Each structure stands twice: as structure tokens, then as C-alpha cells.
Amino acid sequence: MNPNEYITGLHHLTVSVGSAQEDIDFVTQVMGMRMIKQTVLFDGSASVYHLYYANADAEVGSVWTTFPFKKAGLTGKKGSGQIEVSGFSVHPDAIPFWKEHLDKHKVKNSGILERFGQKMIHFEDPSGVGIGVFGDANDNRNAWQTDEISKENGIKGIHSAVLSVREVEMMDKYLTDILGFYKVGQEGQYHRYHIKDGGARKVIELHHQPDLPQGSWTFGVGIPHHIAFATGNDEESAKLKAYIEGTGYTDVTEIKDRNYFHSVYTRTPGGQLFEFATSDIGFAVDEPEDLLGHELLLPPFFENRREELTSSLEPITVPHYLQDK
Numbered sequence: 001m002n003p004n005e006y007i008t009g010l011h012h013l014t015v016s017v018g019s020a021q022e023d024i025d026f027v028t029q030v031m032g033m034r035m036i037k038q039t040v041l042f043d044g045s046a047s048v049y050h051l052y053y054a055n056a057d058a059e060v061g062s063v064w065t066t067f068p069f070k071k072a073g074l075t076g077k078k079g080s081g082q083i084e085v086s087g088f089s090v091h092p093d094a095i096p097f098w099k100e101h102l103d104k105h106k107v108k109n110s111g112i113l114e115r116f117g118q119k120m121i122h123f124e125d126p127s128g129v130g131i132g133v134f135g136d137a138n139d140n141r142n143a144w145q146t147d148e149i150s151k152e153n154g155i156k157g158i159h160s161a162v163l164s165v166r167e168v169e170m171m172d173k174y175l176t177d178i179l180g181f182y183k184v185g186q187e188g189q190y191h192r193y194h195i196k197d198g199g200a201r202k203v204i205e206l207h208h209q210p211d212l213p214q215g216s217w218t219f220g221v222g223i224p225h226h227i228a229f230a231t232g233n234d235e236e237s238a239k240l241k242a243y244i245e246g247t248g249y250t251d252v253t254e255i256k257d258r259n260y261f262h263s264v265y266t267r268t269p270g271g272q273l274f275e276f277a278t279s280d281i282g283f284a285v286d287e288p289e290d291l292l293g294h295e296l297l298l299p300p301f302f303e304n305r306r307e308e309l310t311s312s313l314e315p316i317t318v319p320h321y322l323q324d325k
């Protein structure tokens, strides 16, 4: 089977961060993304928010999700085997704006870099999670607009993910031989791969860092958790699961109900956790499209824990456009 038949690009990127309020303020004000969902982590027994952000259309492939782990007290170690940079696309003309904007907000950043002919800036969120804006003139998706960030300058959606690896060979084989992605180039320590024909949502980079010690795979403040690729529906995810298991990577989970999509997860030879998430449910399944993100929502299978969960979560203030809804 050709797995590329079922993988349409990246679906969402997920990281563990510090406090929920600090995260909401940073992502909605500094990154300028639209807050589209307040729910909780469905795995384990700790009460932890799961916050979702996206572009103006809240579409698959634009979604950034965070688990604010500060209150639960879990920390981790940054290192290789992790997602080093979660990449978002902006118009190339907006790159100088982003440099100025990040400096204004005192966000530590790389300055303007160029790789594979593309201008970009790498920076960190307050918990230390690596983020990047990548200039992409062909991405026509609609950015959310804020007081400080115009629609022209805003984040259009996911561009790519940069994965730190101590060895390239086995992860290269996994991306190309198993998942059917295409290697399109190497520049220094960076190896670039395309899903199908590449472009926004369809770029993965390996960053070869042979001397960087292994980082943790756990949840923990400042630790990216996984990247999710989009499939169409359960049937396609089931085929992909069977296919990956058949290649010998037998640690693929059952299909899990994530309320807004259904997911399977698998650990890659580079150490990063990959998810395959369906695109057929969406975020308006439990609140109207124009009210996305305005209140804490729990899936039906968590309603029996509502009291326990809500009493132990950090109180938060949502962005002004979601207040009094």
C-alpha cells in the first residue's frame, strides 16, 4: 500500500507548556492565533487543560494545541529525539514584521535565518518550546487578525516540523520507505522531506544533532509531545495502522476518540511520537463555529469527572473576543 494515499499533510502540533494563562496570552497575543477550544487532557488522571488554537477558519492543518503542565508539576528534559521546532507559515513579506514584533515582546529569537531558500525565524514560547515562522508565498489560508497582527502578517497555519535526531539514517528510512515521504534536500545539518508535493503542512525536517543528549518523551513543561498527520476517516486510519504494524513497527495504538478527531499514535525510530488524526469530525461538534473556545467543554465520556476536573484547573481569562459570549 502507498501510505501517501491516506496522509494529506500535518493535522496539528502538540506541546506541553507552563501555566495556562501564560500560554493563552502568548499564543493569542504574541503568536496572534485564534483560541478555538478549551478542553482537558484525555489521558491519565491528572487535571490538565488541553487548549487549541488555529487560524481564522479553525481548519485542520492550522491547529496548535497545548497541555499547560505547570500546575500538575511535571517537568521534562529538552534534547534529541524531540520535536525541536513547530513551524507555522506566514507571508515572506511578513518576516521583518515578526522580527520586530518578537523583539518588542522581548521574545528570544534567532533573527532572520534562511534555509532551503526560505526565510524564517525561530523563537521560544515562555516555557521554552521551540516555534518557527516560515515565509511561504503560496500559502493562501486565512490568518486570524489581532490588534497587533494584521491578516497579511498573521500565521496562516502549520508549515512544518523540525525533528532533532542524533542519527539520520533510521529516521530517514522511516520517513521515506515506511511513510512514503520524499527527501528533497540537505543543507548543513538539516534534511528536508516533503509529503506528496510539499508546501505548507507538508514539510518535515530532520536536524542532525549527533552530540545532543536524549530528551524526555514524557509530558512536561516546555516539552513538545507529538506531531499529528491528517487522514480522512477511521477506515483510512485503520488501514494505515495495519500497514505500519506490518512493516514491523508494532507499537501503534488502537484508534482513540479525541472528540474532535479519532487518532492512532506510534513511536518513531527517531524518538518522536507521530499521530494520525482523522479530518471528518472537526471543532464545531460541541459548540457553534462563532463561539469556538469560549468555555470549557468535556467529552461525554468525561462528564462524570466534571466537578473534580473543574475544581482543580487553574482559573483562566480568555481573549477579549471570547468574553461575555
Ligand SMILES: [Fe+2]
Pocket: 012, 014, 226, 228, 263, 275
Ligand atoms: Fe494530537
